[in-house]
Amino acid sequence: MRIDIEELRVSYAGRDVVAGVHLMAAAGEIVGLVGPNGSGKSTVLRTVYRHLRPTAGRVLLDGTDLRTLSPGRTARHVAALPQERAADFELTVHEVVAMGRTPYKRAFAGEDRTDREAVAGALAAVGMAGRGALRFSTLSGGERQRVLLARAFAQDPDVLVLDEPTNHLDVRHQVELLALLRDRARTTVISLHDLNAAASLCDRLHVLHAGRLVASGPPRAVLTPELLAEVFGVRAAVTEHPLTGDPLIAFDHRWAPDRPPARDRS
Template sequence: MRIDIEDLRVAYAGRTVVSGARLVAADGEITGLVGPNGSGKSTLLRTVYRHLRPVAGRVLLAGTDIRELAPARAARHVAALPQERGSDFELTVREVVAMGRTPYKRAFAGDDATDRELVERALRDVGMATAADRRFTALSGGERQRVLLARAFAQNPDVLVLDEPTNHLDVRHQVELLALLRTRRRTTLVSLHDLNAAASVCDRLHVLHAGTVVASGPPREVITPELLAEVFGVRAAVLEHPLTGDPLIAFDHTSPADGDAPPPVTGTHAVGVPRTG
């Protein structure tokens, strides 16, 4: 299911945070949002999963303004993993994951066979099946992260909206999660701080800077030394990964680009055809 964001402007506390953003997450693609802290990534994602209402513009879900959908119907299509993650659930891991089935239930309805199957599959997918009966509050940060991701998977949505899903995960679980996203092939809109991870897992990238989309396209076309210097203020070379062939960013950790903060960026790079590998 395709997501189109048209001329989106979002503001709060009297300040415009996202300005005129236009981007697409095509059906079945993994679409990444990257940019410096404060560039508007989380704000944009909160608008997609209806936590924030835009001042102007629209978020279209398969051509329909998502604000026109009833909350339960929208939740059947879009599942979110926000950065504001609850940590005080006095529930078992299985019960937290089962919350993802709520949009499909009538009031006070219990779990049926489909619910149980989806919950167990989600737990296996994130490597938490053996912890199903543990208390959520007893888990580490990384374990909680995987449980909340399982809750989104159990929702069985058409679209996944993930805000920094690899936070708190060790390297092994980061790799497993990103591989799982590629295997599932759901339309996925994900923000990532790790540019190498974004270049590896995403079919398409949108680069945000100061609330504006300044570059869009396949990672190989978007990630260049010039863009890294202008947007992120770092010196880097972009190489070919020896194992996967994806872009590999080698950062110069001895000095920033030009020794200063990145200058404002204007214009938008041409949108290319998304990669299929």
């Protein structure tokens, strides 16, 4: 399914935190939102999974305004992994993931075979197979992240909305997650701080700065040294990844805009 965000504006206390954002994700496309902290990425995503009502503009799912759909119907199409999550669930891992099946169940209905298979498949996909009996509250931060992602997968949505899903994951599980998202072939709108991960994963990037959309396009066209300097305030070279051919950003960690040049020690 296709997502269109049209002239989105979100205001808090009379101040626009997102202003006039217009972007889209085609069916099956992985679209990334990147930008500095406070640029509006999470705010945009919250409007897509209906945690936040925009001040103006709208979000369309295959041409239908999401606000005209019931919450239950929306949940059958859109699953989210937000940044803000409950610190603890006094539930088992299986029970947390099974919450993703709620949009398909009548009130008080128990699990059926389809639900159990969906939960087992989702746990296997995130590397948590056989751990359904564990208490969610006993897991590490990275394990919790994977369980919550499994909950979104168990929901079997047409659209995934993921806000910094690689947080708390070690390098191996970050790589596995990105590969899993590519293989899922779901329309995905994702925010990432890791620009190299975004360049590798996403078909298209939308760059936000101070609540406004400042660039859109394929990663190779968007992630230029000039944009990185202007938006992120860093000096970087963009080369080609020797293994994948994706854009690879090499940051100059010795440079800062307010620091004088280093002395020549030769």
